[in-house]
Amino acid sequence: MMLLTCPWCGPRDETEYHYGGQAHVAYPENPSDLSDEEWAEYLFFRDNPKGPFAERWSHSAGCRxxxxxxxxxxxxxxxxxxxxxxxxxxxxxxxGGSR
Structure with a gap:
């Protein structure tokens, strides 16, 4: 089991959290200008490094x-x-790479 420390509530078991994917993925500036391939890249493709990786988490069973x-x-x-x-x-x- 992984122990995560919520910045507001303190250390809690990972079962209190919800994983939100890669952090720091910028929303496209002009979404209407994107091709289908560019939308697919934005929506479905994320970095998958071996080592340090920036992720988003929500304290779903706590402060939310x-x-x-x-x-x-x-x-x-x-x-x-x-x-x-x-x-x-x-x-x-x-x-988390260069995104």
């Missing part, structure tokens, strides 16, 4: 707020937890 976690995908070690208002931390290799 969203926050970001940098987690090592090979070891499941949580490297950093930060709110959406905080700047993206620099941890090890680039977390």
């Amino acid at each position: 707020r969203w926050f970001n976690v940098v987690r090592d995908t090979a070891t499941y070690e949580v490297l950093e937890v930060y709110t959406n208002a905080d700047p993206r931390p620099v941890v090890g290799s680039p977390a």
Whole structure:
């Protein structure tokens, strides 16, 4: 079981949270200008690194707020937890690629 620390509620078991996918994926500036292939890239394709990766999590059984976690995908070690208002931390290799 993984232990995540909600920035507002403190440490809780992972069963209290909901995974929200890759963090820092920017919404397209002009969505109507995108081709079908570009929409597919935005909607369905995400980075899948071995190592540090920035993810979104929601404390669904607690305060219900969203926050970001940098987690090592090979070891499941949580490297950093930060709110959406905080700047993206620099941890090890680039977390989540170039998106």
